[in-house]
Amino acid sequence: xxxxxxxxxxxxxxDASAKAARALTTPTKWPLLGxxxxxxxxxxxxxxxxxxxxxxxxxxxxxxCSCPSRKFPCKHGLAxxxxxxxxxxxxxxxxxxxxxxxxxxSRAEKAQKKEERQPEKPVAAADPQAAAKRESKRWDRIETxxxxxxxxxxxxxxxxxxxxxxxxxxxxxxMAARMVDAQAPGLGQRVSDAAAxxxxxxxxxxxxxxxxxxxxxxxxxxxxxxxLPNSLLADLRVALGWPLDKxxxxxxxxxxxxxxxxxxxxxEERDDKLTERRIWLHGQHSGxxxxxxxxxxxxxxxxxxxxxxxxxxxQLVYFPSSHPIRAVVADAPQETQAPSLPDQSVTEEWLAVAxxxxxxxxxxxxxxxxxxxxxxxxxxxxxxxxxxxxxPVALNETDTWALLACTGxxxxxxxxxxxGHALRxxxxxxxxxxxxxxxxMA
Numbered sequence: 001x002x003x004x005x006x007x008x009x010x011x012x013x014x015d016a017s018a019k020a021a022r023a024l025t026t027p028t029k030w031p032l033l034g035x036x037x038x039x040x041x042x043x044x045x046x047x048x049x050x051x052x053x054x055x056x057x058x059x060x061x062x063x064x065c066s067c068p069s070r071k072f073p074c075k076h077g078l079a080x081x082x083x084x085x086x087x088x089x090x091x092x093x094x095x096x097x098x099x100x101x102x103x104x105x106s107r108a109e110k111a112q113k114k115e116e117r118q119p120e121k122p123v124a125a126a127d128p129q130a131a132a133k134r135e136s137k138r139w140d141r142i143e144t145x146x147x148x149x150x151x152x153x154x155x156x157x158x159x160x161x162x163x164x165x166x167x168x169x170x171x172x173x174x175m176a177a178r179m180v181d182a183q184a185p186g187l188g189q190r191v192s193d194a195a196a197x198x199x200x201x202x203x204x205x206x207x208x209x210x211x212x213x214x215x216x217x218x219x220x221x222x223x224x225x226x227x228l229p230n231s232l233l234a235d236l237r238v239a240l241g242w243p244l245d246k247x248x249x250x251x252x253x254x255x256x257x258x259x260x261x262x263x264x265x266x267x268e269e270r271d272d273k274l275t276e277r278r279i280w281l282h283g284q285h286s287g288x289x290x291x292x293x294x295x296x297x298x299x300x301x302x303x304x305x306x307x308x309x310x311x312x313x314x315q316l317v318y319f320p321s322s323h324p325i326r327a328v329v330a331d332a333p334q335e336t337q338a339p340s341l342p343d344q345s346v347t348e349e350w351l352a353v354a355x356x357x358x359x360x361x362x363x364x365x366x367x368x369x370x371x372x373x374x375x376x377x378x379x380x381x382x383x384x385x386x387x388x389x390x391x392p393v394a395l396n397e398t399d400t401w402a403l404l405a406c407t408g409x410x411x412x413x414x415x416x417x418x419x420g421h422a423l424r425x426x427x428x429x430x431x432x433x434x435x436x437x438x439x440x441m442a
Contacts, residue, residue, distance in 0.1 A: 003085035006307040010265070011061070012078055013071045013275055013296060015440060021078035027090055033083065034100075035091040040084050041100045044076045054080050055100050057107060064103055138183050139225070142240060145182030146219040149175065149191070153212060161198060161208060169195050186241030190215050207421070217361055232360065234320040239362035244319060246328050253317040254324060258283035260290065261311050261339040263369065264415045264426035266439060270295075279306045280367055280415070280426065281316075281327075284340035289367055290316050290327040304329070308427050309435040311336040322359040325367075341413065341433050342369040346387050353418060364419065371413045375403055375425070384414060384423050394422040399439055403428060406437035 012018035024044060027033075031051060032043040039058055043051035046067070053066045054076040063077035083090060096104070152175055156164070164172075172195035179188035194211040221228065221236050228236065237243060244252070264280035279292040294302055314333040318324035344352070349368050356366055373386040375393070382400050383390040395403070407414075407428050416423040428437040 003081060004307065005082060005085050006310075007305040008078060008081040008085055010305045010307055011073060011081075011302065013073070014267070014269060017071055017073075017075050017078060020075035021082055024075060024079035025082050025086065027083070027087070030080075030083065030090075033080075033091050034094050034096065035084065035088075036093060036096065039096060039100060039104060040080055040091060041096060042080050042083075044079065052076050053099055055103060056080055057104060062107070138242070139222075141182045142184045142187075142242075143222055145179055145184050145187065146222040149179065149187060149215065150219045153215065157212075164198055169198065172198075183242070184240045186239050187215065187218065189241070190218070210420075214362060229322070231320060231322040235322050235360040235362060238319075238321075249319050249328055250317055250330060253319060253327075255315055255317050255330060256283065256286060256288060256290075256327075257313075257315040258286050258288070259311055259313050259336055259340065260284070260316070261341065262306050262308050263341065264367070264417070264439075265306055265308050266417070266426055277302055278365075278417075282340065282342050282369075284311075287342070287344075289325060289342075290318070291325050291367070292329065293326055304333070308438040309339050311339050323356040323363075325356075339433060339435075341429060344369065346370050346372070357420075366418045368416045368418050368423070369413060370416065372411045373414045374409060374411050375407050375414065375428075376409065377404055384416070384425065392422040394419075394424050395439075399425075399441075402441055403437050406441075412436060 009018045009021075012021065029045055030042045031045060032041075034041050037058075039055060041053070041055040044054055045051045054074075055064050056062070056077055057064075061073075061081065063073035065074050065076045067074055067076055069075070095101075172191055176188040176191040176195070179185065179191060190211060194208050194215070197208040197211060218236070218239055221232075222240075225233060225236065234244070260281040260283055262279060263282050264278075266278045268276045268278075270276050275296045277292075277294045277296070279294075281290040281292065282288075283290070292306070296302055312333040313336050315330040316327040317330045319326045319328075342349075349370060353366050353368065356363055370384070370386045373384055375382065375384050376390075377400075382393040382395065382404075384393050385391075393400070403425055412431070413429040414425050415427045415429070416425050418424075425437075426439050427435065430436055
């Protein structure tokens with residue numbers, strides 16, 4: 001595998017792990033470093049007397065470390081790969097020590113046994129009638145829950161949102177839990193989001209009403225689902241928290257092979273130790289945009305390394321939708337050179353957003369590549385000025401100041417996520433297609 005600093009850091013389960021790994025790249029912390037064509041290994045001196053034994057199978061990469069960290073990969077594994085990427089000359093070419101060769105042999109044996117077992121246990125053919133019966137039962141549960149939610153929302157509005165205080169919000173949490181129990185977690189999340197807006201004060205009443213309006217649309221759509229086209233029905237399922245799994249997408253989805261440029265990457269920590277990663281791609285020949293949405297649990301890393309500005313020749317498969325954007329990777333990617341960026345005007349970008357919103361009113365995030373845009377700081381507010389219009393920017397302080405410093409008040413192209421209320425810059429590019437800034441840049 002080809003190692004780069006950006007690619008290694010993309011494997012980090014969170015920003016804290018990436019920062020800690022950078023601090024461990026000093027060679028003096030590693031009394032032993034070694035590598036061959038298949039693996040890299042090292043001993044990192046920690047606070048104890050015995051150094052941590054860290055090893056990486058480069059065919060994955062797959063990590064192993066003797067440290068007690070529950071994050072995967074841990075900071076030691078990341079640091080080892082960072083040193084390998086930045087200073088390969090520090091790694092002596094040698095025979096792996098016993099603790100490395102035993103681990104590699106064990107991995108090879110497990111892979112071989114798994115391959116040998118597969119012919120003995122053929123996958124049973126899916127029963128379409130049983131699947132249809134399960135799907136029908138789930139729709140019945142969701143429909144009953146949607147009817148209950150509509151009645152409950154009517155009661156809340158009749159009482160007045162302004163009367164809901166303190167303990168009254170517990171009823172919202174209870175209703176959200178009931179939606180999850182009815183196998184409609186998407187409805188439950190939207191109820192929770194609306195309750196969170198109420199907690200912020202009266203100035204957020206407009207946002208709450210918008211959220212409740214979207215809930216009403218969802219409930220109406222559930223009742224009328226038999227009238228919806230298949231593409232919009234797929235969007236409804238996603239909004240309810242019931243999307244197709246990857247296997248179904250690979251069987252039924254639209255396939256598109258292209259050279260894809262990573263124009264944005266966002267990693268966010270969710271509840272319950274869940275990490276979400278969003279990779280935004282632009283197709284060089286098709287001009288299409290795609291979103292790879294991934295999740296990792298309990299600090300585990302992601303399978304593939306994506307780097308903003310990199311180009312990859314790969315076939316994607318789009319999820320069924322009235323306006324397809326989310327996709328999965330269908331085959332092994334091959335890295336290429338020379339990034340290709342969107343060439344649509346700002347007006348065309350906003351028209352694309354309008355078309356997507358009209359096609360599906362439940363889209364939570366959309367993408368915008370805004371050329372000739374300037375990021376400005378006005379007192380305590382940050383805005384992005386595009387075509388004489390100032391749009392509010394939602395970005396943390398660290399990323400905001402880094403973006404302002406890298407763009408310097410000049411007109412550049414800024415790739416953003418749009419949630420319907422504010423822009424969230426993800427990357428910034430010069431007029432000659434050079435990456436100036438990306439979210440999370442130190």
